[in-house]
Amino acid sequence: MKLRIEADERGEVLVPTDVGMSLLSAFNHDPSISVEGARVLDVGCGSGLYTVAMLLAGAAHVTALDINAACTRVAVDNLARNGIDLSRVTVEVADLARLEITRPWDVVVCNPPHLPSDPAYAMEDGIDTALVGGLDGRAMYDVLLARLDELLAPRGTLLLTHSSLTDIQRTCRQLEQAGYRCRTVQVCELDIPLRRYAAHRDVLLSRLYALRSAGRAAFRGLRFEVHTIAATRSSTNEKAGES
Numbered sequence: 001m002k003l004r005i006e007a008d009e010r011g012e013v014l015v016p017t018d019v020g021m022s023l024l025s026a027f028n029h030d031p032s033i034s035v036e037g038a039r040v041l042d043v044g045c046g047s048g049l050y051t052v053a054m055l056l057a058g059a060a061h062v063t064a065l066d067i068n069a070a071c072t073r074v075a076v077d078n079l080a081r082n083g084i085d086l087s088r089v090t091v092e093v094a095d096l097a098r099l100e101i102t103r104p105w106d107v108v109v110c111n112p113p114h115l116p117s118d119p120a121y122a123m124e125d126g127i128d129t130a131l132v133g134g135l136d137g138r139a140m141y142d143v144l145l146a147r148l149d150e151l152l153a154p155r156g157t158l159l160l161t162h163s164s165l166t167d168i169q170r171t172c173r174q175l176e177q178a179g180y181r182c183r184t185v186q187v188c189e190l191d192i193p194l195r196r197y198a199a200h201r202d203v204l205l206s207r208l209y210a211l212r213s214a215g216r217a218a219f220r221g222l223r224f225e226v227h228t229i230a231a232t233r234s235s236t237n238e239k240a241g242e243s
């Protein structure tokens, strides 16, 4: 699949990173994941990377959601660049925590922010919103998990990039306890993205070391893993242990 995604000249929207691209590589190599005819929610659409990819792969309709209003303009430009009929897309500016859901989706796709925040390096712009997720980096993962039963239709699938900096086991455990079948589609290893925070590298690393000591982050040297996780909702979503 050939995508044409261009960056935001104003620097308000994240340029697709290796973390984001890893989900597309997993998606392209696993024929068991299909979005043909599906209604898809792209949570944190950014430049529209996944929205474009899902529509080119045959999704019937995508809701592209982001808290950063600048993503609307960039995502729509990228949709046009790829010749996509805009009637197949709804672009929505909202916080996932407050999103009003009228009808659940067949597929939810998401690449959450995954770095821990600290006042020393907070820049509070669109790129920070894309990279930094609360004190432990898990802010968006936690909202997604809390709302997943509302977001996904029965037998629907969550496709998630999960950084090893944000406790993958915790997410998989929570998904399984909530009745989702969880599998790792692909694992890749990358460098911890420190360049943007180079001036505060020691602070950021010390936060990551503290999280690792508490068993909440995993990395070796400056390398971490990104897992692409597919979690499928059963028709009833019986919680683990319920009969």
Ligand SMILES: C[S@@+](CC[C@H](N)C(=O)[O-])C[C@H]1O[C@@H](n2cnc3c(N)ncnc32)[C@H](O)[C@@H]1O
Pocket (backbone or CB within 6 Å): 014, 015, 016, 017, 019, 020, 021, 043, 044, 045, 046, 047, 048, 049, 050, 065, 066, 067, 068, 071, 094, 095, 096, 097, 110, 111, 112, 113, 126, 129, 130, 131, 140
């Ligand atoms: C890591 S970026 C992913 C962008 C794009 N999906 C990609 O893979 O290139 C995370 C995106 O989530 C958005 N975001 C962060 N918190 C959010 C929230 N609470 N609700 C909706 N979007 C949010 C950010 O603005 C950012 O565009």
